[in-house]
Amino acid sequence: MSQTKPYRVSHLDALEAESIFIMREVMAEFERPALLFSGGKDSIVMLRLAEKAFAPARIPFPVMHIDTGHNFPEVLEYRDRRVATLGLNLVVASVQEAIDAGQVRELPDGTRNRIQTPVLLAAQEKYRFDALFGGARRDEEKARAKERMFSFRDEFGQWDPKNQRPELWSLYNGRHHPGESIRVFPLSNWTELDVWHYIAKENIPLPSIYYAHDREVVERNGMFYAVNEFIRLRDGETSEVRRVRYRTVGDASQTAAVLSEADTVEKVIDEVAATRITERGATRGDDRVSEAAMEDRKREGYF
Numbered sequence: 001m002s003q004t005k006p007y008r009v010s011h012l013d014a015l016e017a018e019s020i021f022i023m024r025e026v027m028a029e030f031e032r033p034a035l036l037f038s039g040g041k042d043s044i045v046m047l048r049l050a051e052k053a054f055a056p057a058r059i060p061f062p063v064m065h066i067d068t069g070h071n072f073p074e075v076l077e078y079r080d081r082r083v084a085t086l087g088l089n090l091v092v093a094s095v096q097e098a099i100d101a102g103q104v105r106e107l108p109d110g111t112r113n114r115i116q117t118p119v120l121l122a123a124q125e126k127y128r129f130d131a132l133f134g135g136a137r138r139d140e141e142k143a144r145a146k147e148r149m150f151s152f153r154d155e156f157g158q159w160d161p162k163n164q165r166p167e168l169w170s171l172y173n174g175r176h177h178p179g180e181s182i183r184v185f186p187l188s189n190w191t192e193l194d195v196w197h198y199i200a201k202e203n204i205p206l207p208s209i210y211y212a213h214d215r216e217v218v219e220r221n222g223m224f225y226a227v228n229e230f231i232r233l234r235d236g237e238t239s240e241v242r243r244v245r246y247r248t249v250g251d252a253s254q255t256a257a258v259l260s261e262a263d264t265v266e267k268v269i270d271e272v273a274a275t276r277i278t279e280r281g282a283t284r285g286d287d288r289v290s291e292a293a294m295e296d297r298k299r300e301g302y303f
Helices: 011-029 041-054 073-086 095-100 116-127 192-202 265-274 279-283 293-300
Strands: 033-036 063-067 090-094 131-133 150-153 181-184 213-220 223-226 240-245
Touching: 011 041, 011 131, 011 181, 011 192, 033 041, 041 073, 041 192, 063 095, 063 116, 073 090, 090 095, 090 116, 095 116, 192 265
Parallel strands: 033 063, 033 131, 063 090, 131 181
Antiparallel strands: 150 181, 213 223, 213 240
């Protein structure tokens, strides 16, 4: 008598299935969802998951970019190309326009990460989005690890880690009153290495800065920042051309590169597998302001 072989699902397939299930749940429970899309690797993976979740139909919600104006040109070019290819509705909420209109005030140090939060909340209110997909993962940072898949936000867009709903047996509670909303994180259980394995499996194109290339950089506090219109040399500093790549993409004024020779997906996977520090910890200057920098921003409404 022949025995039936047990049905096994790979780790990556299980993560994909969970994320697709969450996206479909959102479409069933909410009226006006949107996906936060920056052109970074996590939001790129979310777009691929959305393609699979609703195929053969088009992705049934818009994508929104909170544009600080401090972008890497390679990432903006990728964003526009990807949106055009998929025929998506792109909503751009501009921090620069908010500054010009007097809605937010630019910080003395010129960085804009923190002041994008009121711009995000204003755009969410304007377009009446009741659910926003974000690409945050629990392995990125301590505050991210406190998130639920469905992260409840009050009528002011604020997050209280003590006021979140249980998610036993993968049951997600999307109930909310008018003005309240839910941030949804389909990649919560993924790691950076999972993301790269999925990019390799699906053959997903990325902005070129994710792979090793030569770039003029300046070293500050042990991190390598690209010299550009947002990062100028200070007195006593010198720049040099180094072979680097970006593990994460944020503001060009606050995101550093890492020294690397990984110019293919396979080499990046090997590099990530050997690292012992998260991509945000290694490259995001905005997370080094304090031990609770990310949590403070999230309480204010940050994604």
